[in-house]
Amino acid sequence: MRPCIVITGASSGIGAACVQRFLAEGWDIGAVGRRCDRLEALAKAGGERVRPIVADLSQEAGIAAIARGVEAWRKDLAAIAHCAGDFLVAPIEATTPAEFERIWRITVWAKHMLTRALLARLEGRGAPKAIVHVASLAAHEDFAGETAYMSAMHGLIGLARAQDIELRDRGIRAAVVSPGLVRTELTERSGFGAAALEQALTPGAIADSVFQLVKTIREGGYIGEIFHRPGVGPSRSTLSGPQN
């Protein structure tokens, strides 16, 4: 039976590139997003190998709907790729409680809640299972005006570390890809200039790293984190620090 992955953010950008990459590698895909038309188009192109799951990850009802969708489809998940997310540039005074919460909710809360909801599907015999998070260089470098985003991305690294240390004895590893600027709908709508976007990474390059992390874990190895800086090739690092 083909291995199976749930990919969030499947309707655009990095998540959509991951759908194409895992399809090309022979995987079945549970494709999560809110835009039904985009997911239906993926399913049309991927045939029975792509299962569209329309849900809002920022709501408990959406998390429950994804769990039900996966349950009705496949019992045995090999991996989750958490690619859904958003971005916010705003000075501290302009970052409203609602905006701060929205960014933290999609960046950290949703990834904990979805992992929690799918954990029983990930466990089981066979090759180790993988949880991959798409974080950002903003988890490691300083960017003024990104209070909500930077803090949430630091939180996401913490979440990934916590998942990895708690789940590794159960045959599940968590890892992270941290990109700089990637040319997607997110960056197109966020006001980055043409010069910056010209230098930006491609979603396909990030999808390659997501696939590399999953493959390495399934083969019994481990890479904690892959960084992507525009203009520089990807580099690898530990996720959990020297004590691990």
Ligand SMILES: NC(=O)c1ccc[n+]([C@@H]2O[C@H](COP(=O)([O-])OP(=O)(O)OC[C@H]3O[C@@H](n4cnc5c(N)ncnc54)[C@H](OP(=O)(O)O)[C@@H]3O)[C@@H](O)[C@H]2O)c1
């Ligand atoms: N692009 C960059 O330069 C860059 C750099 C570093 C890190 N990142 C991070 O990478 C992740 C993906 O970004 P991207 O550039 O691929 O952005 P994108 O093209 O805008 O894609 C974002 C995806 O997230 C989904 N999503 C957002 N909110 C959701 C919600 N509440 N429920 C369900 N799905 C939701 C969107 O689907 P629907 O709209 O269909 O729901 C969409 O598929 C983000 O966390 C971003 O911060 C991006």
